[in-house]
Amino acid sequence: MTQWFCEGLALDTISIDDRAVQYGDGLFETVAIRGGEPRLWRYHVERLQTGCARLGLATPAEAALEDALSSAVAGSRIDAECCVAKILVSAGQAPRGYRRDLDGKVTILIGLSESARLPEAVYKDGVIVRLCNTRLATQPQLAGIKTLNRLEQVMARREWHDEAVFEGLMLDTDDRLICGTMSNVFLIDGQSLVTPAITRCGVSGVMRRHVLTLLAEAGIDGEVRDVAIDEMWSCDGVLITNSQFGALPVKRCGDKSWQTGDMTHRIMQLLADSGIGEQPA
């Protein structure tokens, strides 16, 4: 169960006339709270602010988001040491029609829920992923940000019921690998890594940004560019990243298998050293 808060007050419902309901007019962030602190907080704030600017919504100040989050945590029964905080920013209530009020004021909702910890083995052995048939549409105006329009991900997630499959990877309409339904993807090729550019579609994940920063600091070549899906079939290893689980090696996608190699171990170690505690050291 998720416990929701608005301005520190618990609530279960939202007005049906809210533009989040009617049009998906808003954005969200899913923040991992670890040791009582929101992890990769600056990255979440920056993506949310970028998203608000892109959608023409009033940009919440970092302090306002911090206040919203801490007052929710204070009022919650959820373990505030380790949980998931969903920040939902909606364009708010408005009369019928696509047109917004000129002021673009937003409503900030905080949803707290328990953190689902993955078994330690998957960080060592890796996960199974699949390639989804649902394609990501090219829409540069929405690429990178995390809007409430998520039907492509919902449709992709509908494609499998096999509990052994952890994630689905998605392509754009030109057979480029973009990201997973809930994760970003890195391909390992020798001593370098590549992650797909998120310029036409897809979500630019905070953990992807963190990994890219760690790679740069460690002097490892981490390239951001267009990636044809064929590159995945011939690469040495695949990693997926997400704000909650950190990074996971991929052991199989369809008929293709990968071994967890030295570079994967090195990146998992870099993450562990940076405080992404889900990684077994």
Next chain:
Amino acid sequence: MTQWFCEGLALDTISIDDRAVQYGDGLFETVAIRGGEPRLWRYHVERLQTGCARLGLATPAEAALEDALSSAVAGSRIDAECCVAKILVSAGQAPRGYRRDLDGKVTILIGLSESARLPEAVYKDGVIVRLCNTRLATQPQLAGIKTLNRLEQVMARREWHDEAVFEGLMLDTDDRLICGTMSNVFLIDGQSLVTPAITRCGVSGVMRRHVLTLLAEAGIDGEVRDVAIDEMWSCDGVLITNSQFGALPVKRCGDKSWQTGDMTHRIMQLLADSGIGEQPA
């Protein structure tokens, strides 16, 4: 104000955990109630059912939709002779994550509001439209249906504040004319009409379908195909259609003006004869 109902009971709010709020996981129809009857009802029902099937949601039976609508009307203060009924079908409540429950059960909400009648003059003189910069992304899986993911329309509608501009027309990424933010479009060329195919993006409007049926019955050539925007600049006339206002001639888009010609008059007359009473006879 919109008055909302679920299973005949008035309500103002929806659970924040509803998938309509979190992901825009659902569909809607905006039905014109005229003379106490839902206009073009079969077309609305069919599009909604098509949409549910496409999204993998349980398809509501026509009788269930009729019941939902009539119980809402019975409980409402809104003038039931002439109003707007928004039918919102949501994927309902679910735990966090893109994955749906396997049963795909839906929630049906009915929102009734007053009908905004346009001045009669616009049906004769036409309206001013603009060409939006926001493009419609190519996503065949969502094309034609009316989902709750409407950020492209919201962004397009943000492009203008000039009250004189009635509607914005939208292109896809290959400079094809697709539809307006809230309407479909017909181009008149001599004795024939063409309306863009809605196969890659856009919404397939009920009034568009009604006009195409009327054209076929009247023996007028009405083609449905890809339309390059350049065709609009050289055509003899433009019409936009929508469930609420019926059909309106376009008198200007940017620097280009059109006169209301014989074919426009003929189509407006066909609509009036078919009971689309907004058209002055």
